[in-house]
Amino acid sequence: MKIILIRTGGFIPVKKVAETETNITDQELGNLLEIIRRDPATPRIRDGHYYTLTAGNSSSGVDLEKVPTEYKDLFSKLKNNLKIVKET
């Protein structure tokens, strides 16, 4: 399954995207999203970055600080591969 990590926000709002193929099943993805889903009630950090995870038909705001140990490498790789999406 292809998963896409999107980063938005920041001091200047630059959009960055990274994607990778994984062996995660739909069930695992659902469980993972339950754990790392960003609480919409969390106060907005001034100039903060925000992350969204997209896989298949699912898309959710996520908090990377909540990523379980077994997925840390995956998300670390995604973060390191984030590329700027040039605004036209």
Next chain:
Amino acid sequence: MCKNHVTPVHCIIPPYMLNKLMESDNKKIADLAINTNFRSYRFRSDRLFFHSASLYEKTILGMLSKKSAKEVLQMEVYDCYQKTDLASATLIWDSKNNQKITSLAGKNVIKGGVASWDFYWQLFGRNSIDNKGLLIRQYVHYDKGMDNAYWDGRRMVYGDGDGTVFTSFTSDIDIIGHELTHGVMENEANLDYENQAGALNESFSDIFGIMIKQRFNNQDVKKSNWLIGEKVLIGPKYALRSLKAPGTAYVNHPELGTDPQPATMDKYQNLPDNDAGDWGGVHINSGIPNFAFYVAAFNMGGYSWEKAGRIWYAVLTDKKLAQNANFADVKNNSIVNAEKLFGLNSQEVKAVKQGWNEAKV
């Protein structure tokens, strides 16, 4: 005779005596009495005004600036060593011990933090972020190559930049002033972080950030280039934002494209109020109030913080300003505060109106 004055007329004299002296045949005594009477009148009326002045009025008139010697900068700098756990960051400097440090980012935030604290204290009598001496905490080297700086509600956090497009976000003093001002904002107007209120929130941070840099560099409105983050964005032609000409900070940048900020209200961008939409374009539409401030400050001349800065600080700390204020609210508020500070038909009031008119608000 009064020990403090060279003439008895300058001492406290009962009114009936002063009236007599004002009618004296001796012109010198009569002139002094008239002068004293005028001063006494002004003193009484000033005292009456200050007695009934609100805390806000006292603040904008600089009456609360005399603080005890204990009110000194308190600051700590932590090194995250490129990790993201702020709780495990290492304290590398504090204002009590003033340790020698080798980290350039650490040195930068100390310099910027001191300049920001001095700015608020020396100009407005404001003791730190909360005006109660809050300890300023700054975290450097956050995450690997993070191209950002932010205020998380308690502290300022800076990344090193990716080294390709961005360098360390500690490189520009205006960014440090910007982040610290987010803290001031939270303790004052606390404007909502969405849509026009959010763009104003960002604009206040840019405006105070640029003033902190201008003051640090002793630049007047003509000498300043009004650019934010000109070192952070790599390349001699680029900066993160321009208050003088929003939308031109970077043009045809190979990675970023062109600065999306509008300068005028007719170019306002209606963006979604979500993270992908920058909460309604808070970092985009801030170009409009930024430009209004630039025009106002430039037309007043001199140093931006001396006149325009006082007006914008009065707005920032005005309890009448609603959290969801829009551009028109801040326009009106800034005109009212300019009138209070400089007089109804003053050049400063005209300059503020010109600023907002140029921004088409």
